[in-house]
Amino acid sequence: MKSVEAGDVVKVTMDVSNIAAHQSQAPVEEQIVEKPNFENLRPMERAIAEREWENKKKEEQRLLKEGGWRCAFCNTVNGSVFGTCSCGRKRYESEELMRNKAQAQKESEESNN
């Protein structure tokens, strides 16, 4: 069963009985990517870096909305027309890794609770 789409951020806080219904319609949420640390840049550089970061995020969101995908190996977002990332990994490899990660995270959360 395909329960989690690649890159979905699934927070398991709901009643277990709702999970199946929820996952079948899981939205492509904003994928959480750590923001780089701009603290040690000079103000001008920092302003530019912040703006570039925002633009990059917007572009990534647009690509993802249009069926693009985030490479799980290098974190690059690729358009839907690309089946291979610039790092050489295939889309299905990335999705498989994402699924494994999500599964591992879910299992560790379950064992923590």
Ligand SMILES: [Zn+2]
């Ligand atoms: Zn990649």
